[in-house]
């Protein structure tokens with residue numbers, strides 16, 4: 001009886017504390033509106049929108065933590081997030097309350113001072129939808145506005161959550177066709193009371209578009225398609241009519257692509273929204289638009305009016321893209337002094353390897369220079385604004401090795417701009433891609449690239465893939481300094497008024513700080529996992545904090561194969577917060593389980609069976625389990641499973657035995673015999689790996 005009374009008492013205490021938390025969140029988030037976000041510069045302690053302010057510079061004016069005292073920076077707290085997939089989100093912080101999102105579009109509210117989890121919101125994304133995700137089941141962040149938190153879900157819904165309670169306020173379906181493999185991984189942005197959200201799916205085959213919804217009600221306000229639809233139907237608007245003659249063939253059957261899966265940046269001064277538009281569906285232009293053409297508005301930055309979605313200007317970075325050179329990468333707005341004049345610019349370092357500075361009023365090119373190895377174009381013509389292409393890179397008549405690869409010279413990992421140093425800090429990459437046209441027939445159940453995916457992702461040795469932290473002078477268009485890393489897929493950057501740049505390093509799983517002016521390493525923390533997300537800085541009660549989501553993941557960790565494995569990164573999903581004098585430590589990682597000895601292949605398995613198994617594997621399994629079944633960490637390496645798992649392939653692949661764990665089923669595309677062929681291929685890979693690791697001579701087959 002006494003125990004019961006104590007338990008009831010504790011419940012009452014918990015309920016009272018919960019009510020206090022709710023009241024506090026309600027109070028601090030209710031006033032986040034257009035005026036506050038437009039004046040975010042005057043609230044250095046908060047991180048009110050995706051890139052802190054509407055300019056998305058990811059520069060924190062806080063200067064309590066500096067390059068002089070950073071030796072005292074330590075872990076304030078770590079929150080385990082109970083997930084085994086990538087963490088890519090930039091948190092939003094309002095008066096010490098942190099809102100962040102993670103795998104399967106789950107949202108967390110956390111007390112920033114203590115690391116106490118205030119609530120978790122799970123939109124219950126059907127795990128089967130994970131099959132539609134090219135690049136992990138990640139989410140790059142939420143938006144906060146007038147007491148609500150907004151998240152786009154992997155399965156294409158936009159949800160408004162009551163910030164105080166963590167309960168759903170409303171949801172709306174953003175998809176035009178639920179039979180198409182759309183996904184949302186990007187963060188919504190809010191402009192003039194409208195929530196703006198895009199989507200992904202161009203690797204599988206979709207038509208890209210962006211939609212604006214009323215933030216209060218969820219009612220649709222406007223929609224902007226990025227590529228034309230079926231010409232038999234009327235064009236939706238003047239922008240689509242203008243784009244139509246730049247396309248050929250039957251692109252609309254695959255969708256044409258052009259998804260806006262990351263950068264959406266609002267400019268309150270010009271009342272424009274800049275959309276970063278992605279690659280074509282399929283990638284290979286001769287399959288998508290035989291006869292060529294610019295294929296507007298693929299790989300473009302498009303400016304639309306915030307209130308209507310009407311296009312004002314566009315700038316195409318890669319006309320007629322055929323390499324997956326998306327222009328979805330983060331966009332930064334700034335006023336720069338160029339040739340004696342103040343220019344209102346927009347800056348982007350897209351996948352194609354050029355750093356672009358555009359006049360954001362007109363879309364006119366100011367300058368563009370290579371920030372990484374680029375072999376598809378020799379430069380950008382200043383007069384026309386078009387790239388000067390190297391013809392062989394288009395792989396019309398055979399395979400071509402091209403820099404950058406589809407991973408990009410820079411991907412979604414946020415870059416930052418420090419107005420004090422005048423430098424942009426880019427997590428840059430050097431990964432070659434092999435492109436080769438492959439017979440292509442649209443199948444909505446699989447990836448549709450029109451290229452040989454196996455070659456694209458496996459034909460380079462791991463040691464040629466590298467990364468760097470690049471400090472770039474956008475006015476001079478040249479490198480100021482660069483820190484080179486042995487492996488790519490390093491973290492987003494944050495720069496601060498304390499002359500610092502914070503950045504995650506994949507190899508060995510470190511979170512590092514450098515001086516912003518010279519790139520001197522001044523601090524390092526063993527994060528136990530690759531940190532890929534963009535860090536944030538905020539303050540409450542005079543204390544400055546640095547917060548980052550720490551969890552290796554995303555497309556490179558899934559299908560980077562041996563190059564991703566070379567990072568040696570382990571997966572742990574946490575939110576980490578640092579402060580001066582922080583003394584917490586991370587729990588040591590558990591030992592890795594022993595790798596089982598793979599069972600021998602039955603005698604009836606022939607080379608032809610393995611070849612067909614490899615084809616089926618790379619068509620269906622590559623995006624999550626890696627080339628050659630080399631798993632790089634976040635999802636278990638499927639070569640390293642035991643005999644009973646190998647025996648269960650039909651149950652897993654066809655009956656969905658592990659759907660609840662995020663492993664979709666493929667009964668619509670694979671037969672039992674094909675599932676067995678995949679099993680034998682993976683098993684053969686496991687045997688080869690076992691022999692290599694144990695230096696056993698390869699068995700004769």
Ligand code: CA
Pocket residue numbers: 202203278279324326
């Ligand atoms: Ca893509």
